[in-house]
Amino acid sequence: MLLQLCLLYVTIWLHSVSAQSSSIAKPGCLERCGTQPVPYPFGVGPGCSMERSFEINCNTSFNPPRAFLSILGGEIMGINPTNVRVNMPNLALSTYGQGARILTVVYGLSTTRYTFSDQNWLTAIGCDDMAAVTGLANRSFSGGCVSYCQSAGDSGGVASCPNDSNGFGLGTGCCRTPIPKGTTNLFVNLTDVHRNWRNNKLFSTSYAFVGEMVTSNFSYRLNDLNNATIFLSDNWSAKNTPPVVLDWKIGQQNCDEARRNLTTYACKANSECVNFDTNIVGYLCNCSKGYQGNPYLDPGCQDSDECADNPCDPNADCTNIPGSFICKCRKSYGGDGMKGGSGCTKLPPSTIINVSIDIDYTWASGKTEISSPSDTRPFISDIV
Structure with missing residues (x-):
């Protein structure tokens, strides 16, 4: 009974962590307005966006509701990681x-x-x-x-x-x-x-x-x-x-300047900072390779299961590791195991050759010599 309760608790906790890591909005804030997803740093209403520029007014007088950018008044038709x-x-x-x-x-x-x-x-x-x-x-x-x-x-x-x-x-x-x-x-x-x-x-x-x-x-x-x-x-x-x-963009600093103040730095764990432009201050955050999620929200980007996309050859096994994956060809196959690489090729049958080897040891020189297989002289006779 205790084991069952422990398993139930672990299942509930994992589900909670999964739900949190997949959230695109701040806790307690709307994730969408009508059909429009609203990922943080954008947010519906006060306290749900990173700052006023990203605040969204969700107009529920429409059916379905429509999202409007509060600071400009225009209706939002789409939000992606670099533009709106x-x-x-x-x-x-x-x-x-x-x-x-x-x-x-x-x-x-x-x-x-x-x-x-x-x-x-x-x-x-x-x-x-x-x-x-x-x-x-x-x-x-x-x-x-x-x-x-x-x-x-x-x-x-x-x-x-x-x-x-x-x-x-x-x-x-x-x-x-x-x-x-x-x-x-x-x-x-x-x-x-x-x-x-x-x-x-x-x-x-x-x-x-x-x-x-x-x-x-x-x-x-x-x-x-x-x-x-x-x-x-x-x-x-x-x-x-x-x-x-x-x-x-985020802020009025480039990445090097923003990292100096971790209190206001917007990029969370397992993410990378990208300067907005060479001549324009500001920056964006991207999840590091092999990670996914919202790089602006705690706990940061989560490891993605690359094996779910079947990147390996059919005759290879995939192992997911943090930020990456490994393809390993199965027994009797050789290659890099990758679909886009050499894949896995069936190896030819092994040939086993039995060879008889005598080892001669010369006390005077202290060297070990490998004799030819035909040399069957008694080992003791070579000791002087």
């Missing part, structure tokens, strides 16, 4: 001859732990319009593009955006230009340039916005540029304005 995707549908808008003009949009991140990723670009939609962007990263920068149409019926009345990775391809009624990594502040300006090459503006409305690089084809009807309500509708924005990709 956030809906920030800020449009620079120009309605030529109709009075509605929002020609400049400012994106400010300098007071947060975020910078713009180089996975974003500036997109301009319209005909005869120039979108210009200036910003602050490691240094100030500027860029821009011109959205041009030859005529109102250009390309059959359908506009398309360039979808190459750098955004420099040709489009009709649309242009794109990349955003440098590490940018903290962006200023987007939209300018009508139709007078540079024609008397009349083809369409009244144009737009510019910053969003995630997408390689899928994007197109729209040119005639829609005469109807501002189409582009300003929630349905159009949700469907066609991609999220902004923001890189996130």
